[in-house]
Amino acid sequence: MQAISDLDLYHLAMEEPWFAADPVPEFDKARARHPWLATSNLGHVITHYPVVREMFANEERMRTSFDEMVEFMGAEGTPWGSFQHRHILNQSGPEHKRLRDTLALAFTPREANRHRDLMRATIAELLDEWAPKGRFDFEEFASWFPITVQCRMIGAPTEAIGSLRSSLEALGLSANMDKSVLEAMQEGTRIMTDFSAALIDAREAVRQPEDDNDLLDVLLEVKRQGKLTRQEMIDLLIFLFVAGYDTSKNILTLTMFEMVRHPDIYARCAEDVGYCAKVVDEIMRFHGTTNTMRITTQDFVHRDVLIPAGTTLWFPWAIIGRDPAATPGAERFNPDRERVQAHVGFALGGHMCLGQWIARAQIAEGLHQIAKRIVRPTSTGPEGWRPFPGVWGIRGLPIEFEPA
Secondary structure (H helix, E strand, O other): OEEHHHOOOOEOOOOOHHHHHOOHHHHHHHHHHOOOEEEOOOOEEEOOHHHHHHHHHOHHHEEEOHHHHHHHHOOOOOHHHHHHHHOHHHOOHHHHHHHHHHHHHHHOHHHHHHOHHHHHHHHHHHHHHHHHHOEEEHHHHHHHHHHHHHHHHOOOOHHHHHHHHHHHHHHOOHHHOOHHHHHHHHHHHHHHHHHHHHHHHHHHHHOOOOOOOOHHHHHHHHHHOOOOOHHHHHHHHHHHHHHHHHHHHHHHHHHHHHHHHOHHHHHHHHHOHHHHHHHHHHHHHHOOOEOEEEEEOOOEEEOOEEEOOOOEEEEOOOOHHHOOOOOOOOOOOOOOOOOOOOOOOOOOHHHOOOOHHHHHHHHHHHHHHHHHHEEEEEEOOOOOEOOOOOEOOEOOOEEEEEEO
């Protein structure tokens, strides 16, 4: 048995721009040095798919790390820092279960399917505006889709979308631990807090006890019963907007990035929305968007390595599906592959993505309509990449195409 601090591990420069552009070779080098561990400036990194699953089979040995993130950013007592302490992902035990149970019934596969007409109508309206152009930045286009769906799902005014997008872009950088964007995140938190509070107050002023029209009505009923405070409701709305906007926008952009390189697959997406669901599953394996860290709460030994309490461990959901141990031919993008084991693009454990069924339905429906309206797209490639820790994705994806 060896202590983790005594191992000769490969260093992953995850915070560097060049790393974000192509992390796969670096993870391959790390596994060549040690089968499942690497170091980084932000903590140790789990690099092997089976070990990721093994670690989360014993999740009680770890806790979330948002408190440390706030301390590192020097943000104690600020709007952003206080929100990080309060939001659902930073809770555990009975408190986490109470908040998650409050939302769970609104995010089932059945509820996701109930919103498919709304999703189809939303993407059709956006394509009516954008598709005749013949060229545009697909990342910018994709950013309008999830937030418009979210606003309509909770009855929020869609005219507010323009002012919310920049706030959500800033808050999506929270897990990158980049102090240069702290003020933008503070402003984003203030804007989203005011928006959510106004939304709650406006609905409460007209709501009847029997109303059950959307998610906002569901939350207000729970609040009326005394099971949710006003601040908790504000925090949940902010969390739902941030979580649903950034990941969905980035996944849809990464999907188009792959579709440009696989025109045969893209053509099939125009024919069959069911096939689009398989493409989304493969994208989540091949190009997930989120990475997260945990802090160990006790000493334990895993695969003959002693990991002491207080160790920071990163779980790279975004890239771990490319580990050869995850699936045969892991380096190939193949929606028709046999699913030997499930991908972990939506994470694992008690904090697994609550909105994954909404995301799956939304991206599949969006991709189907996009492929029917945007024909033979080409691209000069990404203009840049978001930092790899936190929410990963493309910054700017110019495309040219034939409007259908």
